[in-house]
Amino acid sequence: MKHSVDEAFGRQVQQIISGEVFFNEPMDHHASLGVGGKADVFACPENERELVGLVGFLVERRIPFCPVGNCTNLVVRDGGYRGVLISLKGLQGVEIRMDSAEETLLYAEAGVSLARLTELALQESLAGLEFCAGIPGTLGGALRMNAGAWGSEMKDIVSSVRLLAPGREIEEIPRSRLSFSYRNLDFSRSGVITAALLALNRGRRESIRARVE
Structure with a gap:
């Protein structure tokens, strides 16, 4: 990632979303296939408003991100994902x-x-x-x-x-x-x-x- 994932970054993300935020997260814990490397950050916004705020924050800092759902059939390579995986599972309306x-x-x-x-x-x-x-x-x-x-x-x-x-x-x-x-x-x-x-x-x-x- 262009910007390091440190405590300050974590605090900023947690001010934007009320859902869970995981750092250096093994994605085999979430993927339906039970395999996969780690994501620098796995963030779970609770609604559309939080999602908009999070994406805007990441774009402004040029931090790569990728949206995922329930991680069905998701496989993160062994080398991991250098960026933020954004779970959309909180969008349930x-x-x-x-x-x-x-x-x-x-x-x-x-x-x-x-x-x-x-x-x-x-x-x-x-x-x-x-x-x-x-x-x-x-x-x-x-x-x-x-x-x-x-x-x-x-x-x-x-x-x-x-x-x-x-x-x-x-x-x-x-x-x-x-x-x-x-x-x-x-x-x-x-x-x-x-x-x-x-x-x-x-x-x-x-x-x-x-x-x-």
Whole structure:
């Protein structure tokens, strides 16, 4: 890292976020695969506001960072990560933003697991997320890689994405401006997905359950 990770740096980070901050952290303690080297810093902001503050702080000091979700299938090389890994697991907001006969918009933050979203959609009789059943990880990661199964992909249900671009405010990007391809959403490598609006439809709960199971 261009700037050393010392006590002063740690105190500054802990003033920005209320979540946990780990230093020289073995990532095998967090990764689903149980392997991986150490990260200089592993920081866990509790909400979008803290995330924005942390990213701005790191950009200003030119400290490398990388967002991660629940560390599903994450492998940090043996030599470690020289920078700050930012966990998005604290971004757990979910709510229905619009509900009509034609479409229901479900707002979800990047740290919400696909398992939780799929179950919520089932309980609310919302169709469209069934293909996510059984896919591990969080919404942020699923969007970044345009996750899919059974002929459907995230691009099919996204209405818009909230994206934090370092040095700028969070931008709400509509589907028409998002560039999806096979297992990829193309945007700046330094950008961070914070949330998305998913376009779903009302359906019969038992029919949705059958497709989930």
